[in-house]
Every structure is written in C-alpha cells, then in structure tokens.
Amino acid sequence: MLEVSNVNTYIGKIKIIKNISLKIKAGEIVGLIGPNGAGKTTIMKTILGLTKFTGSITVGNRPVTETNHRALARVGALIEHPVIYPFLTGRQNLELYARNKRDLTQLVSTLQMDSYINNKAKGYSLGMKQKLGIAIALLNHPQLVILDEPMNGLDIEATIGVRKLIKRYADQGTAFLISSHILSELQKIMTQVVLITSGKIIVDQPIEEFNKTSKQKYKVLTEDNNRAMSLLQKEKIPFILKNNFLVIDQKNIFAIQDVLLKNNIHLQEILPLEASFEELVVNILDRERGKEDGR
CATH class of the missing domain: 3.40.50.300 (P-loop containing nucleotide triphosphate hydrolases)
Structure with a gap:
C-alpha cells in the first residue's frame, strides 16, 4: 500500500x-x-x-x-x-x-x-x-x-x-x-x-517481535547474594543489584547458573522481568544516544 x-x-x-x-x-x-x-x-x-x-x-x-x-x-x-x-x-x-x-x-x-x-x-x-x-x-x-x-x-x-x-x-x-x-x-x-x-x-x-525484547532480563535471588556478587564480579559477568535481588541479562543466565553451582550457592528464585512498552522504547533511545555520544 x-x-x-x-x-x-x-x-x-x-x-x-x-x-x-x-x-x-x-x-x-x-x-x-x-x-x-x-x-x-x-x-x-x-x-x-x-x-x-x-x-x-x-x-x-x-x-x-x-x-x-x-x-x-x-x-x-x-x-x-x-x-x-x-x-x-x-x-x-x-x-x-x-x-x-x-x-x-x-x-x-x-x-x-x-x-x-x-x-x-x-x-x-x-x-x-x-x-x-x-x-x-x-x-x-x-x-x-x-x-x-x-x-x-x-x-x-x-x-x-x-x-x-x-x-x-x-x-x-x-x-x-x-x-x-x-x-x-x-x-x-x-x-x-x-x-x-x-x-x-x-x-x-x-509488534510481536518487538515485545519479545521485554523479557530479556531476569531476576535472580540466591541464598547468599553478597558472595554471589563477588563471584560474578570476579568472572566479569554484569549484573545490577535491585531490591535485594540481582538483575541479569538473558544471555548470561546459563553462565551465572554455572558459577553458582560450581561454588555451591543455591538459587532461591529466577524469574523473567518484563519491561513495559514505554521502558523498552526509552532503553532503545538511550542506547542510540550512547552510540552517538561515543562517536
């Protein structure tokens, strides 16, 4: 059309x-x-x-x-x-x-x-x-x-x-x-x-494809978050601490589970965090501005 x-x-x-x-x-x-x-x-x-x-x-x-x-x-x-x-x-x-x-x-x-x-x-x-x-x-x-x-x-x-x-x-x-x-x-x-x-x-x-990106971060709660954060920093796996749980990218989910298992730290909870449509748009625009600033 x-x-x-x-x-x-x-x-x-x-x-x-x-x-x-x-x-x-x-x-x-x-x-x-x-x-x-x-x-x-x-x-x-x-x-x-x-x-x-x-x-x-x-x-x-x-x-x-x-x-x-x-x-x-x-x-x-x-x-x-x-x-x-x-x-x-x-x-x-x-x-x-x-x-x-x-x-x-x-x-x-x-x-x-x-x-x-x-x-x-x-x-x-x-x-x-x-x-x-x-x-x-x-x-x-x-x-x-x-x-x-x-x-x-x-x-x-x-x-x-x-x-x-x-x-x-x-x-x-x-x-x-x-x-x-x-x-x-x-x-x-x-x-x-x-x-x-x-x-x-x-x-x-x-829109269906765009919305899939809303679940690209996960909430992770362990029995010992302080020790878990130290291990993740040592392994250079990025994370954010938010309200006593860790926020990680979907691409790192298996790497984090391997690190925790190897060091005998038990997972208590792992759930996808769904961003709103507005948050997705703002995040994409922020990344684009970051690229432009980098140039």
Missing part, C-alpha cells in the same frame, strides 16, 4: 529525514514513534508530497512527488491540527469531501458527533475538532490513512472509540501510519513498530 525507499527530506539545505525506507501493507497499523523533534511529522508530510525530498515514495504502486499527488486520491490524513472551515458546520465540512452520504452519517454516529455536527465548527472544543478531523480522514474508505497524534484532546471514552474505529477499518483492509505520544493506546492496535530518532529509523519490527 505504501513504499518509502531511501528518502531524504530537506528543510532549506538541512537534511531532516535521513535515508529512510519502510513498507506498509493493506490492513497493517504502523506506529511511528520517537522523541520530540525526531522527524515523525516531517516523514508524514513527505509521504503526502508536502516537502522537498529525494528517493522514492509510492502509494498503491503509483509515485508521489512534490508536483504529482494523484496517487494520494485514496489517502486520508490528519497532520498536526484538523484543517476545517470554522464558519461551516461540522456536517458541511464533511460534505466537502464525502462521496457517500451513508458513509458520512455512519462516521458522525460512530464518533458520537450527532449533538453538535450541525453547529458551526468555530465553536468546537479541541476534542470536537479532533473527531471532525479524524472523520474527514476516514471518509470514502481510504486505502491509506496517516494520523499525527489522533488522540490529542480526546477524553477516555472518545479515545477508546477512535481506537476501535481504526481497528475496524484496518480489518477491512485500510493501512494506517499513526504517530502518537500515547504509547499505551498505540500499543493496543499497532501491528508494526517504527522507532525514529534524529531523522533515522532505528527499529522497524512487527
């Missing part, structure tokens, strides 16, 4: 996006995550042909360029802020883009906008504007939808509703590229993780 190959994006003469490549298939929900200023919104604008870039971008095997946007005919987008006409009603804003009245009515109902959809948009709250922007992006059953912070301004009930709506469209074959700082919500629906920092993609993995 979308293929980005070796794309560099420039603002003036400064390269913001650096040689990125990614693919999104029909029905996939790709979460684009990273710190502020990493280039998430710039990538989305580049895909929509709104910035100067080199490399190639195709949607449905049709090229996108700065001057040719025909491939975007079946692409819905919400970037930064909803683009709506304040002196038109919400319904009139939707009617500007809708090709099917039934589709429009269904989106209004699903997003629970019935009570204010006939009011002028200038009086809408942030959450109301956000839902209207999402509805515009989803009109006409697009092949690809690009959403930048779609949960911005939404209450809990609306957030759950939007999440279910995205999942329903994906089940029908719509591909999504979504950027959000609310990682707990994004984690519930995305099928692919793309992590970006400093304009570079450093992770591009299926």
Whole structure:
C-alpha cells in the first residue's frame, strides 16, 4: 500500500529525514514513534508530497512527488491540527469531501458527533475538532490513512472509540501510519513498530517481535547474594543489584547458573522481568544516544 525507499527530506539545505525506507501493507497499523523533534511529522508530510525530498515514495504502486499527488486520491490524513472551515458546520465540512452520504452519517454516529455536527465548527472544543478531523480522514474508505497524534484532546471514552474505529477499518483492509505520544493506546492496535530518532529509523519490527525484547532480563535471588556478587564480579559477568535481588541479562543466565553451582550457592528464585512498552522504547533511545555520544 505504501513504499518509502531511501528518502531524504530537506528543510532549506538541512537534511531532516535521513535515508529512510519502510513498507506498509493493506490492513497493517504502523506506529511511528520517537522523541520530540525526531522527524515523525516531517516523514508524514513527505509521504503526502508536502516537502522537498529525494528517493522514492509510492502509494498503491503509483509515485508521489512534490508536483504529482494523484496517487494520494485514496489517502486520508490528519497532520498536526484538523484543517476545517470554522464558519461551516461540522456536517458541511464533511460534505466537502464525502462521496457517500451513508458513509458520512455512519462516521458522525460512530464518533458520537450527532449533538453538535450541525453547529458551526468555530465553536468546537479541541476534542470536537479532533473527531471532525479524524472523520474527514476516514471518509470514502481510504486505502491509506496517516494520523499525527489522533488522540490529542480526546477524553477516555472518545479515545477508546477512535481506537476501535481504526481497528475496524484496518480489518477491512485500510493501512494506517499513526504517530502518537500515547504509547499505551498505540500499543493496543499497532501491528508494526517504527522507532525514529534524529531523522533515522532505528527499529522497524512487527509488534510481536518487538515485545519479545521485554523479557530479556531476569531476576535472580540466591541464598547468599553478597558472595554471589563477588563471584560474578570476579568472572566479569554484569549484573545490577535491585531490591535485594540481582538483575541479569538473558544471555548470561546459563553462565551465572554455572558459577553458582560450581561454588555451591543455591538459587532461591529466577524469574523473567518484563519491561513495559514505554521502558523498552526509552532503553532503545538511550542506547542510540550512547552510540552517538561515543562517536
């Protein structure tokens, strides 16, 4: 549905996006995550042909360029802020883009906008504007939808509703590229993780594969932790002491068991420690910063 190959994006003469490549298939929900200023919104604008870039971008095997946007005919987008006409009603804003009245009515109902959809948009709250922007992006059953912070301004009930709506469209074959700082919500629906920092993609993995890294550390408790730590230091096996137990990497688990057995120290407990999605992201970003500092 979308293929980005070796794309560099420039603002003036400064390269913001650096040689990125990614693919999104029909029905996939790709979460684009990273710190502020990493280039998430710039990538989305580049895909929509709104910035100067080199490399190639195709949607449905049709090229996108700065001057040719025909491939975007079946692409819905919400970037930064909803683009709506304040002196038109919400319904009139939707009617500007809708090709099917039934589709429009269904989106209004699903997003629970019935009570204010006939009011002028200038009086809408942030959450109301956000839902209207999402509805515009989803009109006409697009092949690809690009959403930048779609949960911005939404209450809990609306957030759950939007999440279910995205999942329903994906089940029908719509591909999504979504950027959000609310990682707990994004984690519930995305099928692919793309992590970006400093304009570079450093992770591009299926969510199942990414989540496997959450159990790469183990909690170890022995009958004599002080003696065990001395032995591990002697053998140069890294560990962290935390709340009276040792934290070790999965790759060292067998080496530690061998050392303890050889020195007749009994294990009392050994359990995998599962990191949260947010902790995994932060750890990866910290490692990447460490590499950059090392250079």
